[in-house]
Structures are given as C-alpha cells and as structure tokens.
Amino acid sequence: MTTSKNEKITLGSGKLYALLYNGTLPEIEAIVVEENRLGYIQGGATLEYKPSFYEAKDDLGYVTKTILTEEEATLKSGIMTFDGGTLNKLCDTARVSEDKTKGLKTVKIGGAGNQKQESYVILFHHEDKADGDIYVMIVGNNQSGFSLSFAKDKETVIDAEFKARPMDEDGTLIKYIEEIEKVEDTE
Numbered sequence: 001m002t003t004s005k006n007e008k009i010t011l012g013s014g015k016l017y018a019l020l021y022n023g024t025l026p027e028i029e030a031i032v033v034e035e036n037r038l039g040y041i042q043g044g045a046t047l048e049y050k051p052s053f054y055e056a057k058d059d060l061g062y063v064t065k066t067i068l069t070e071e072e073a074t075l076k077s078g079i080m081t082f083d084g085g086t087l088n089k090l091c092d093t094a095r096v097s098e099d100k101t102k103g104l105k106t107v108k109i110g111g112a113g114n115q116k117q118e119s120y121v122i123l124f125h126h127e128d129k130a131d132g133d134i135y136v137m138i139v140g141n142n143q144s145g146f147s148l149s150f151a152k153d154k155e156t157v158i159d160a161e162f163k164a165r166p167m168d169e170d171g172t173l174i175k176y177i178e179e180i181e182k183v184e185d186t187e
Contacts, residue, residue, distance in 0.1 A: 008178075010134065013044040014126035016077050018089050021119040021139050025167060028135055028177065031123045038122075039086050042157050043078040045124045047136050049174060073164035073173040075122055075138050078157040090142045090160055092116050122162045132179030138164035 017036040019026065050072045057064040079086060084107040088094045093114040098105045108114075119141050126134040144161035164173040 008128075008131040010126065010128065010131075012126065012128070013041060014124055014134075016041050016045060016079070017123040017125065018120045019123075021121050025121060025137075025139070025175075028123070028137075031121060031137075032125055036123075038089065038160075039079040039081040039158075041077045042080040042155070045075060045077040045136070047124075047174065047176075048072075048074045048076070071173060073138060075124060075136065075140075075162045075164070076160065077124070078159050080155055080157050082158055086158070087146075089120060090146055090158065092118060092141060119165060120162075132181075134179075135175075135177040137167075137175040137177065138162060138173065139167040140164040 015032075016038045017031050017033075018038045019031050019036045051068055052070045052072075053066050054069045055064055055066045079090075084096050084105040087107045087109065088096045091109050093110055093112065093116070095108045095114060096105065097108075119139050122138050122140060124136040126136075128134065140162045142160045143163040144159070146158045146160065148156055148158065150156055166172060167175070
C-alpha cells in the first residue's frame with residue numbers, strides 16, 4: 001500500500017537539542033548544531049499534549065457548554081550520553097565549575113536559593129530522507145528531576161521531562177514543523 005504525502009509513516013528516533021532561551025525563538029538551523037545537542041538519546045522521544053475542559057450543563061442534560069480551561073505539554077526523552085553541562089541544563093539549581101589544572105568539572109546540585117529560572121528551546125529532530133524531516137519545538141525546562149543509575153550490565157540513561165511554557169504572545173506551547181515538497185517560485 002502506498003501512502004499520499006499527508007499519510008506519512010514515521011519510523012525511528014532522532015536527536016535532541018537544547019539552547020538557552022533568551023526571549024526570542026531562533027531559526028531551526030541555529031538550533032540544530034552539534035554544540036546544542038543535549039546528548040544522544042535512547043528510547044526515542046514522546047510529546048504529550050493534555051488539555052483540560054470544564055463542561056457546564058443543566059440538570060436534565062438539555063444544554064451544555066464546554067470550554068478549555070488549561071493546557072499542558074511535555075517532551076520526554078532518555079538521554080544516554082551526557083556530561084556536567086547536560087546536568088546543568090536538566091537541573092535549574094545546578095552550578096558548574098571547571099578546574100583545568102586538575103582536569104575536573106564539578107556540578108553542584110540543589111539549594112532552592114540557587115534556582116536560575118532558566119528556560120531552554122528544546123528541539124527534537126527526526127530525520128527522514130524519504131518523507132521529510134520533522135521538528136518538535138518547545139520552550140521550557142526539565143521539571144521531573146533525574147536519577148542516575150550505574151549498573152554493571154546497563155548503560156546509564158537520564159529520563160528527562162521538559163514541561164513547556166508559552167513561547168509567544170499567542171500562548172503557543174508546541175511548534176510541530178515538517179518538511180513538505182517545495183514548490184518553485186514562478187515570479
């Protein structure tokens with residue numbers, strides 16, 4: 001069975017990028033560079049959008065009205081390759097220092113007074129040569145904490161859960177961008 005262009009079959013994982021958010025959303029090309037790669041991921045990425053509604057109705061069920069009361073969006077992924085800089089982006093109280101003469105990078109984590117209140121542009125990039133790439137972008141930070149499990153027979157993976165916050169004056173939580181077939185300009 002063949003599919004039309006609007007019926008893509010998405011297979012595979014991708015890469016996860018994080019760039020400190022300065023109030024302006026950069027172009028995708030500025031985000032998808034090696035220095036912004038958060039780490040190689042394991043287990044793919046999951047985008048969740050959860051709306052909440054309030055429904056008002058009369059006692060007999062004749063009249064109803066439903067309104068959207070709130071929205072929540074999260075992007076989850078397992079980060080398999082990481083360093084102290086990654087932990088700094090995953091924890092809002094993290095502080096990183098380096099002693100190059102000793103060859104040590106130290107990350108201090110904790111202390112509510114150390115909260116930086118930083119947000120990041122988080123971009124998941126799914127590459128697909130056949131149907132076109134997909135990009136999922138949010139602005140937010142990791143609000144699920146993390147755990148580091150060092151086992152003798154399994155790699156250490158940090159499960160990050162980035163909670164989205166509005167990225168523009170319209171309240172946009174998610175930007176889903178997909179490549180489509182280009183049409184040549186006839187002018």
